[in-house]
Amino acid sequence: MRAWSETELLDTFFRDLGARRADVTLGIGDDAALVRTTPGTELVMTTDALVEGEHFLPGADARSLGHRALAINLSDIAAMGAMPSWALLALTLPRVDDTWLRGFADGFGALARAQHVALVGGNLSLGPLTVTVQLTGEVPVGTALRRDGARAGDALYVSGTLGDARAALALQRRQLMAAPPEAAFLRQRAEFPDARLELGSALRGVASACIDISDGLHADLGRVLQASACGAVIDVDSLPLSPALRAVCGADAWQQALAGGEDYELCFTVPAASVPAVARISTRTHTLLARIGSIRQEPGIELRKDDAVIQFSALGYDHFRR
Amino acid sequence: MRAWSETELLDTFFRDLGARRADVTLGIGDDAALVRTTPGTELVMTTDALVEGEHFLPGADARSLGHRALAINLSDIAAMGAMPSWALLALTLPRVDDTWLRGFADGFGALARAQHVALVGGNLSLGPLTVTVQLTGEVPVGTALRRDGARAGDALYVSGTLGDARAALALQRRQLMAAPPEAAFLRQRAEFPDARLELGSALRGVASACIDISDGLHADLGRVLQASACGAVIDVDSLPLSPALRAVCGADAWQQALAGGEDYELCFTVPAASVPAVARISTRTHTLLARIGSIRQEPGIELRKDDAVIQFSALGYDHFRR
Numbered sequence: 296m297r298a299w300s301e302t303e304l305l306d307t308f309f310r311d312l313g314a315r316r317a318d319v320t321l322g323i324g325d326d327a328a329l330v331r332t333t334p335g336t337e338l339v340m341t342t343d344a345l346v347e348g349e350h351f352l353p354g355a356d357a358r359s360l361g362h363r364a365l366a367i368n369l370s371d372i373a374a375m376g377a378m379p380s381w382a383l384l385a386l387t388l389p390r391v392d393d394t395w396l397r398g399f400a401d402g403f404g405a406l407a408r409a410q411h412v413a414l415v416g417g418n419l420s421l422g423p424l425t426v427t428v429q430l431t432g433e434v435p436v437g438t439a440l441r442r443d444g445a446r447a448g449d450a451l452y453v454s455g456t457l458g459d460a461r462a463a464l465a466l467q468r469r470q471l472m473a474a475p476p477e478a479a480f481l482r483q484r485a486e487f488p489d490a491r492l493e494l495g496s497a498l499r500g501v502a503s504a505c506i507d508i509s510d511g512l513h514a515d516l517g518r519v520l521q522a523s524a525c526g527a528v529i530d531v532d533s534l535p536l537s538p539a540l541r542a543v544c545g546a547d548a549w550q551q552a553l554a555g556g557e558d559y560e561l562c563f564t565v566p567a568a569s570v571p572a573v574a575r576i577s578t579r580t581h582t583l584l585a586r587i588g589s590i591r592q593e594p595g596i597e598l599r600k601d602d603a604v605i606q607f608s609a610l611g612y613d614h615f616r617r
Numbered sequence: 618m619r620a621w622s623e624t625e626l627l628d629t630f631f632r633d634l635g636a637r638r639a640d641v642t643l644g645i646g647d648d649a650a651l652v653r654t655t656p657g658t659e660l661v662m663t664t665d666a667l668v669e670g671e672h673f674l675p676g677a678d679a680r681s682l683g684h685r686a687l688a689i690n691l692s693d694i695a696a697m698g699a700m701p702s703w704a705l706l707a708l709t710l711p712r713v714d715d716t717w718l719r720g721f722a723d724g725f726g727a728l729a730r731a732q733h734v735a736l737v738g739g740n741l742s743l744g745p746l747t748v749t750v751q752l753t754g755e756v757p758v759g760t761a762l763r764r765d766g767a768r769a770g771d772a773l774y775v776s777g778t779l780g781d782a783r784a785a786l787a788l789q790r791r792q793l794m795a796a797p798p799e800a801a802f803l804r805q806r807a808e809f810p811d812a813r814l815e816l817g818s819a820l821r822g823v824a825s826a827c828i829d830i831s832d833g834l835h836a837d838l839g840r841v842l843q844a845s846a847c848g849a850v851i852d853v854d855s856l857p858l859s860p861a862l863r864a865v866c867g868a869d870a871w872q873q874a875l876a877g878g879e880d881y882e883l884c885f886t887v888p889a890a891s892v893p894a895v896a897r898i899s900t901r902t903h904t905l906l907a908r909i910g911s912i913r914q915e916p917g918i919e920l921r922k923d924d925a926v927i928q929f930s931a932l933g934y935d936h937f938r939r
Contacts, residue, residue, distance in 0.1 A: 320761075325844075340649055340738055342707050346709055375651070418749070423668075427666070439642075
């Protein structure tokens, strides 16, 4: 295997990877990148990492990793109602493998170009495989969606379908079985998640609170409720489930939907006066938006099924408490 | 050991760690942070990582790691002539160790507060110890220092003293011996490097090119020369050496200074007309600035000692070619 310098690796695989943006004055190749901001906006900044053995198994598809590492950060930007602009990538590799790097760069680059994100800098190190992305976006001053704005009486919504990525993991671990078409659908959802950027920015001025579902609806909604000092009631029969999830999980599908993270759908609350706007946003953004319950004053999440209160114990994913 | 959630860890160790800045609208705790920029500036963005076994040995002091992880990014901002504003921290830990986290947070936090950097977000994962910091700063539009502006005839300078951190590593590996006072000085230089922020911003409008020395003067100057399409002559007797380095390395000290990285001093070039300004900047910023040579048209780095051209083969550090 030939020896690469860090500069050669950056030049070969990463220099022209993302979108070309006119606001990037100086990209990869100096001590730092230079970018120009849009007057009237504030910056939205996030970072998220994928660690081998913790967030993905050894041997995971490189193109999926490149896609996911960016998508999980895009999803945070979407949840703030912002649009993404500039990414930095810190990659730690056990060895330099051209084929792997090409696949990773393809996955990252295709998504970056599709979402108009410039890759403006990065860092390459030798070590255990870890992908850390930092993403900065912009949002008009004062309009960002936060977690702390939910109020009693608000309607509670989620986008898309829930539980698919969790079911894909269970398939991979052979805890569940699926026919090939369902297995392919669920795997696609897990390996190439979308971020709801168009929806997030459409919800500015409409939603009172918003979060992206990375650790599971139950866990992430809990964070909104804690920040907003209120509670919620969920009608579990209204949880949006894909046909594939129903086929694979049957009557337990709603539990996958409540516990399942990594679908990167948005969970948001809407004041009663803005509920009619939600249907228009659904149509305009071509996004399934399901009303799954309501916000109330009493803390906690109450689950209802067939007009009875039911219990649910499988909590969402938390890296430090398993 | 108690179980921690990621939120509890962030709240306990990281929430109030950095400087308080009025331009931070929303800090740690939502999907992303919100910050407001200063009109007339552009953003300067960088990321750098420290990986156990690659950039530091197992058992390295936690406070030093916290300091260094921020300092190496501050140094990139300094090399652009910018001032730092907002940091994000992605930390991968093999286990949750309160004492280690407290030390790490102390080291990171003290430097962040001293340099007016707010910690606005982060990510915690389980896995091999890795510290990735992303730092954004601001610089007046069009004034940033770049690598590509050196021209034949410019004077070549470095700040501080060179080779100290490399000598400290050699001491740690028992490849060199030192008396306790020299050993303590060199270790302090390696474990708690300064970033030359005041110097970097003073060099705006004065320096034609600038880089921070992280991989060694020879390697990093080479990057400036490549970007600027020119070469340099260095008088090795003019390299600034600390008394401790001279005591430890004797007549070989200049080789440590040429090869040694991780001192995080600045290397910069100055057109002849601006040379008088350098002395004033040295006085005003209380920084030793040594003129070590000149830029010329012929490519490459020529080393001179006692009016003879000499050879030097020990190249600087590159993570992918060792």
